[in-house]
Amino acid sequence: MDNKNIKETVKKVFNEYLSANGHRKTPERFAILDAIYSIEGHFTVDMLQEMMEGSNFRVSRATLYNTILLLMDSQLVVRLQFGNSSQYEKLYNIGMHLHLFCTQCGKITEIHDTNLQRIISEAKFPHFNTSHFSLYMYGLCNRCDRANKRKKKKL
Numbered sequence: 001m002d003n004k005n006i007k008e009t010v011k012k013v014f015n016e017y018l019s020a021n022g023h024r025k026t027p028e029r030f031a032i033l034d035a036i037y038s039i040e041g042h043f044t045v046d047m048l049q050e051m052m053e054g055s056n057f058r059v060s061r062a063t064l065y066n067t068i069l070l071l072m073d074s075q076l077v078v079r080l081q082f083g084n085s086s087q088y089e090k091l092y093n094i095g096m097h098l099h100l101f102c103t104q105c106g107k108i109t110e111i112h113d114t115n116l117q118r119i120i121s122e123a124k125f126p127h128f129n130t131s132h133f134s135l136y137m138y139g140l141c142n143r144c145d146r147a148n149k150r151k152k153k154k155l
Contacts, residue, residue, distance in 0.1 A: 014070075032071075048068075076090065102139070
């Protein structure tokens, strides 16, 4: 599915969610949704706010946070916790993937490991219907690992 079709689909999903739950359908909410589905990868509220301001569509932080909560409730966005920071990513049509988090520099790498995804997808959990999953792996990226080894050699 191309990005234009994805944006149209998520707009319909969000519209239906807002109607079903008695929320207002404001231009700001749909502009935020469009901005999020234009982002590649993870984003923070600060990044989203800068993006909105760059497109000359100013919204308050409260509107951003409230809209993100609605998008999470409608399962269009998911919050990811990496250490002490929260980041978000779009959830619709992104496929299952894993997150590698460097504990030194904070770099996040997404990987698609079909074998691991298959194992997790086939896992059965009693009294639980899985909708999606996220797997975090913590360690050092190659760059930080090499830098640490160079430091140790100098000592």
